[in-house]
Amino acid sequence: MKLFDRLFRDAPLATRGEITPKLGILLTVLLAIVWLIPFLWMIVATLRPASDGINAMAELMPSLKPTLDNVRDAWEIGDFPRYTLNTTFICAGILLVQFVTITLAGFAFARLNFVGKTPIFYLFLMQLMLVPVLLIVPNLSLVAQLGLYDTLTGVMMPFFASAFGTFLMRQAFEAIPTELEDAALIDGASLLQRIRHIYVPLSMPSFSAFAIISVTSHWNDFLWPLMVINSPDKRPLTVGLSVFTKTAEGTQAWGTIAAGTLMVIAPLLVTFLIFQKRFISSFVTSGIK
């Protein structure tokens, strides 16, 4: 009960005796443990030697003779370095183009008045609902017509404009005092110079929030690259992992599957654990990507 006292230290005095909030916390703790079990199994199974046999595969107690054989097998069977490179390239490519498009469009909405502002705003807003994955069929034929079938550029293109990013940058730019810009205006700075030297440097937190959302969501994309990519050496991690899982499932190599999955998600998990606060606050702003 010491723990509860500490958890409720800053709660109003009269409510500290209430039972219901404590039951809620207890239930949440139990569920958090359940939530972690798949990850726990993944790590335990990765380190379990194949000699333990299939019947011990589900055991959550770690094996006493841990081995890295599964990691080596997964590394050799799956082409993970290549997949990681492809995914990194896709995420970086999307992000770089997005930075340009959302900065320019965000500035236009934040600081400029123009004919048709309201309809254009709604045109952007609608994109939040018309998520690209719904339009895979027409977009696949467009990508093919552009000669980009089976290319990483084809995977990236539908995401180059981002309504979410535009709104995020608009919000950031609106918060910047106009006095700063006026001073630059007197010095004769052009529009692009003002954006580049005043607005962009002052909006870094919003750029990093956007980068987190953009990279995690495209790191995890599956259906679209599955349709666009045909050559095995151009597969991103998700598509590679699904092919790898199919192969290893046939031989019941669950330890290898666990190791492969661990390799795919480790970069994201490690980054998350380091920048936890930043991730969480970015995801709060995201809602719809």
Added chain:
Amino acid sequence: MDVLKRFSNRFKASLPAYLLLLPSLVFLALFTYGAMGRVLVDALYQRATPKAPVRFVGLDNISAVLADPAFTGAVVNNLVYAVGTAIPSIGLALLFALALARTNAVSSALRAALFLPVLIPMVAASALFMFIFLPNVGLLDYYIGRLLPVLPNWLGDPDVALYAIMIITIWKNAGYYMLFFLAGLQAVPEDVMEAAHLDGAGPYRRLRHIILPELKPTFLFVIVIATLNAVTQVDHVFVMTQGGPSNSTNLVLFYIYQQAVEHYDVGKASAATLLTLAALMGLTALSFRTMANREGGP
């Protein structure tokens, strides 16, 4: 003349804004609005064989899709899936947020634990749950199976498979929706809560009469996202069940994919996309004001 001149002056003044918006508008035009136009056109045409020339068939594709039991089955599955994933994950998210609203070391760790599944690809979650649901030797049967007289074949039984798929979605999304409730709870005024419990309102009454009304916009927003996710988040169906057994886990987006990629039937795939878009547009119309307000208005 004067009107024309004024108009051209206003247009000239707007030109810098248009130039800044141009890059975004080009991609929106190609991959969002152009794509919608192409869906509309493609849905009206059909090929007799994959190599035959297209011919105009009017609404035939739409009626063919609506008459296809695989499509209507996928729609029903998707409705069950939407309701059956949205309600539990939103309920859990609210519980998590209420329990972890106070920031301290313990609650931060628990929040992180509940948030982990949000980060990982659905494909990776599927790989893990494929073993969890594996008959006899899998994690679920190994630990819980001893308590049950008959072990269900989680992914192999048409009556169970859709629910198994739903569990993954709930596991993956509850922590995400929790974040929105945590943010929403910040808006609940502390002094009102204090006044309420001085007046003798217990935890249930404070939840019912103060917290839940305050969270109404959060609920609306999360319901929209959960619905969108129920339509778009179907990677686990691809990896784990391929819509089977006997179409019991077939969802609309997977049906579209099958028509386009496996049957090379762009007409039917477009017709199904069109129907899905129409349904989502209805939802958009309902939630448009909420979203516009959230983005700060035009």
